[in-house]
Amino acid sequence: MDITTRRISVLPGDGIGPEVINVALDELPDHFEIEALDVGAERYLSTGKLLEDEDLDTIRGSDAVLFGAIGDPRVPDGVLERGVLLRLRKELDLYVNLRPFPELGVTFVRENTEGPYSGVGTREPDAATETSVNTRTAIERCARYAFELAARGGSHLTWVHKTNVLVHAGSLWSEVVREVSQDFPEVSLSYQHADAAAYLLVMEPERFDVVLTDNLFGDLLSDLAAGLSGGLGSAASANLHPELATRPSRCVGLFEPVHGSAPDIAGMGRADPTAAVRAAQMMIAALDKEPVTISREGR
Numbered sequence: 001m002d003i004t005t006r007r008i009s010v011l012p013g014d015g016i017g018p019e020v021i022n023v024a025l026d027e028l029p030d031h032f033e034i035e036a037l038d039v040g041a042e043r044y045l046s047t048g049k050l051l052e053d054e055d056l057d058t059i060r061g062s063d064a065v066l067f068g069a070i071g072d073p074r075v076p077d078g079v080l081e082r083g084v085l086l087r088l089r090k091e092l093d094l095y096v097n098l099r100p101f102p103e104l105g106v107t108f109v110r111e112n113t114e115g116p117y118s119g120v121g122t123r124e125p126d127a128a129t130e131t132s133v134n135t136r137t138a139i140e141r142c143a144r145y146a147f148e149l150a151a152r153g154g155s156h157l158t159w160v161h162k163t164n165v166l167v168h169a170g171s172l173w174s175e176v177v178r179e180v181s182q183d184f185p186e187v188s189l190s191y192q193h194a195d196a197a198a199y200l201l202v203m204e205p206e207r208f209d210v211v212l213t214d215n216l217f218g219d220l221l222s223d224l225a226a227g228l229s230g231g232l233g234s235a236a237s238a239n240l241h242p243e244l245a246t247r248p249s250r251c252v253g254l255f256e257p258v259h260g261s262a263p264d265i266a267g268m269g270r271a272d273p274t275a276a277v278r279a280a281q282m283m284i285a286a287l288d289k290e291p292v293t294i295s296r297e298g299r
């Protein structure tokens, strides 16, 4: 195989992020070049900077991002999470959040750009709204990825929502999933409400292979799955824009442990680096499938 240099942006981030990423870096083959970016709480607290244009230029020009964790008790909730991680997912249009749990035999495909994570809402002194944005385009491309994954693995696909209560978003999801399913007659499909899915993941996990769901349900249920399969210390995820043809930058994706920054144990040598190591392995595997030179203009 032709070995050519791969450029990786490494964002260790906050809390236990740097210590687990240090271990994960040992996984990288010699032909991986690393550009470390100081993005996170320390820089924000000393300079007010979150993600600068130069950071984004570096990331867009790299083949992939290896990310640690974000979040710090000294910074108000949401500033770092929205300003760094959610912004990167949006800027790079990483619309699939792939969370495999091999010990449980379940893989989550979480829509990664919309739902209540889209940042739309209002806050008044005594009232607040958090709007869940759901578009046909975003649901369809994510659903298509989940069906393709299930078709490749001969797997069952369960899609999860809360259509009996969240009727607006639920009916659009339902319509789009049904439409996409027409192109995959070989994939057996079922539906579960999110609350029932939580129960069944604990009681009968063997019912699930590939799970397709929205941003919020995916975030919650995948932590549940992590708890059932060895803990958050071993759960890794890939944020992907799978098709080369529409990818807005060279970057194939952002690979990270599912866990957060765990500031209570940072620097104590207690953090389990398994998830970060698995994230690095997912990144290497994704890059092994990528063409080495990407010719589309602007990349």
Ligand code: GGG
Binding pocket: 067, 068, 069, 070, 071, 081, 085, 219, 256, 257, 258, 259, 260, 261
């Ligand atoms: N390594 C993942 C991380 O730092 N997670 C912090 C977090 O709050 N993530 C929200 C999300 O994954 O949507």
